[in-house]
Amino acid sequence: MQQHIKQLIESRISANYFDTTRPLSDADIAELVRLATLAPTAYNFQNWKFIAVRSPQAKARLKAVSYKQQKVEDAPVTFIIVGTLAAHEGLPQALKPSVDAGIMSQKVADGLVTMAVNSHPGNPQLQRDEALRSGSLAAMTLMLAAEGMGWNSSALSGFDPAGVAREFKLGENDVPVMLVTVGFAAPGNWPQKPRRPVQEVMEFA
Numbered sequence: 626m627q628q629h630i631k632q633l634i635e636s637r638i639s640a641n642y643f644d645t646t647r648p649l650s651d652a653d654i655a656e657l658v659r660l661a662t663l664a665p666t667a668y669n670f671q672n673w674k675f676i677a678v679r680s681p682q683a684k685a686r687l688k689a690v691s692y693k694q695q696k697v698e699d700a701p702v703t704f705i706i707v708g709t710l711a712a713h714e715g716l717p718q719a720l721k722p723s724v725d726a727g728i729m730s731q732k733v734a735d736g737l738v739t740m741a742v743n744s745h746p747g748n749p750q751l752q753r754d755e756a757l758r759s760g761s762l763a764a765m766t767l768m769l770a771a772e773g774m775g776w777n778s779s780a781l782s783g784f785d786p787a788g789v790a791r792e793f794k795l796g797e798n799d800v801p802v803m804l805v806t807v808g809f810a811a812p813g814n815w816p817q818k819p820r821r822p823v824q825e826v827m828e829f830a
């Protein structure tokens with residue numbers, strides 16, 4: 626992680642072709658997930674799971690439910706980024722390390738739990754929104770971490786959510802948010818594409 630964040634953002638591409646001969650170690654994969662979990666979430670819910678699909682068999686199952694996208698087979702790993710519903714139920718546990726570390730008092734933690742418990746149950750839209758927000762922030766953090774470690778990545782929403790849930794035994798509270806392939810780019814990838822001009826997408830208020 627030696628490059629400046631601005632350079633990483635400017636150099637990142639969505640890779641379509643991956644070098645099939647260069648693996649990532651399990652330690653590399655776990656480090657990417659560790660960095661991804663440093664992404665922020667509402668209340669520090671950490672309402673996510675990461676499935677690192679890296680065996681040939683698991684890749685074949687994932688490819689079959691992601692419109693046969695070849696990069697799922699070619700890249701050494703594709704992460705299924707899962708956001709979880711009913712995040713309020715896990716909040717006391719999620720906040721405990723912050724209390725134990727003296728970052729927040731138990732009273733403050735209890736207050737946050739009360740706020741979440743008052744707003745999340747019975748509000749499936751909010752639960753889903755938070756699952757998608759958390760999963761998306763984790764996905765982007767993971768892609769930038771990969772870039773910083775000298776690898777390449779691509780986000781994929783081209784998959785069948787029901788198929789992914791079935792093949793990877795997701796629970797009823799698990800929302801597959803995005804797939805992220807990571808590996809070493811092979812020749813032939815497009816460069817980063819031009820973006821719409823800032824003045825077209827931004828306004829001051």
Ligand SMILES: Cc1cc2nc3c(=O)[nH]c(=O)nc-3n(C[C@H](O)[C@H](O)[C@H](O)COP(=O)(O)O)c2cc1C
Pocket residue numbers: 637638639640641694779780781782783784803816817818819
């Ligand atoms: C949420 C999301 C879903 C995407 N789904 C796919 C996909 O299923 N297949 C694919 O080849 N690229 C997919 N992409 C990659 C985009 O096409 C790519 O990020 C965009 O064209 C910009 O490319 P660049 O980042 O290289 O500039 C996805 C990107 C995002 C953010």
